[in-house]
Amino acid sequence: MLLDAGDRRPTLAQTAWQSRVAARCGAPADRLKKERVVPISFVLDLADEAATARLAEQVAARARRGDVIALAGPLGSGKTSFARAFIRALGASTEEVPSPTFTLVEVYAFAAGPTVWHFDLFRLRQPEEALELGIEEAFAEAISLIEWPERLGPLLPAEHLRIELAPGRSSEARVVTLTASPSWAPRLAGLMSDG
């Protein structure tokens, strides 16, 4: 399902939908209304890890400098798997993409295109610790992939793409919910149907 974000006056249905998105994102619906943010949200079934990688490649092809991509979902849901495929799609070789479980951040520079900062904030004790990792530089200059984005609290920019992974019908399957803020919404057209 793809909702049209063109008309910024929310309809009743959109308002109800915003409440559902707000409930999922932890953002109060009245705040979304006040900021005139009408995110779009849709759900995809990912049959296996290859499907997760294909989604990551398609998002990578649409990403640009300054983007923030929040990778949400429980332990083992596939956030690092998604990030790995995203980073490889931009040119990193297989061995070069460790999970930042302990380092909290890994930085990838490419011959062309913006740097990618891959964060795993599970071990962050308070949001301000992310400033010591240089997260403001990442927001300004790079593409930020952020596992455990909830740990950032108010430091997570409102303008971001949220990719939430959840268990699917089998051990290999995942259900992914994408929630796009305005700059992302038009870029997601044709996702998972154009390659």
Ligand SMILES: Nc1ncnc2c1ncn2[C@@H]1O[C@H](COP(=O)(O)OP(=O)(O)OP(=O)(O)O)[C@@H](O)[C@H]1O
């Ligand atoms: N459809 C799928 N998408 C992603 N990963 C899958 C899928 N099916 C199976 N897997 C497996 O699930 C595991 C996902 O692990 P991964 O480290 O990516 O999770 P995570 O969400 O980053 O966990 P953590 O919260 O500990 O960082 C991997 O072992 C991967 O092979």
Ligand SMILES: [Mg+2]
């Ligand atoms: Mg991980």
